[in-house]
Amino acid sequence: MQVECANGEGITLRMPWSPSIVGNPQTGAVHGGAITTLMDTALGMATLCALPEFEVCPTLDLRVDYMGPGVAHQDLFGHAHCYRVSREVIFIRGACYQADPGQPIAQVVGTYMRLGKDIKGGLNFARTLKGEAQ
């Protein structure tokens, strides 16, 4: 998985198609679990686009509506944006598509909890990220 683009509006991740994430060997369509993993990551990282500082934001819930099966040999994209940031909770929407953003294979909505920047695990995590970046 890699970041395709990220800005204040949201984030788009790219997950390459690979035989190991196939759920239907007859069609080569990627398993819903891999799509959910892509989208949980995209929605979780979209919090970084909406928050002034890094905060750990675990998923409270996630709903995935499958619009149609994917196709083989095409990379998957996951786009997510936060549509409401409250003091404790962030509401995020997203979509997963292959060639055409107008033809999503899944629509996703989720809520993520803000743990705040003062939490010990969060600060440690942020420091580790910084250390890796240097």
Added chain:
Amino acid sequence: MIPAQVHRQLREAHARGDYSALLGLIPYAGLIGIQCSRDGDDLLFRLPANPDNVGNPLLPAIHGGVIAGFMELSAALYLLVFSESASIPKIIDFSIDYLRAGHLRDTFARCQLWRQGRRVTNVAITAWQADAAEPIATARAHFKIKELVAPLK
């Protein structure tokens, strides 16, 4: 449609309580390492602790997406065995509530078929680690199925 050969494999797997051949058909099942065993009349799913499935390396905790994938796959396998569908159950939607962090240890899942219609089924999935009374996540899913004329079992 499910090929006749796969239907035969399914029947044999359920009779023996050994589902490894079934899991071998699905690449994603091998990727996360899901296991399935017969527990009386029920199925018990297991996701062995695997560092490749970690999402938060500092806790360390299993990636929420992998937990969801494990539960979704459990529901699909459960339906393959119990719904007597003529086609491979197709996922319509999947909704998960995360209750606790999933630590780097074995995770288990059990499914409940709340309603089986002619075209759509509703399945609930519960996942836990050390204590079944303290689930790490609950989920529900709808699958599209196709009625089988002759029963599978």
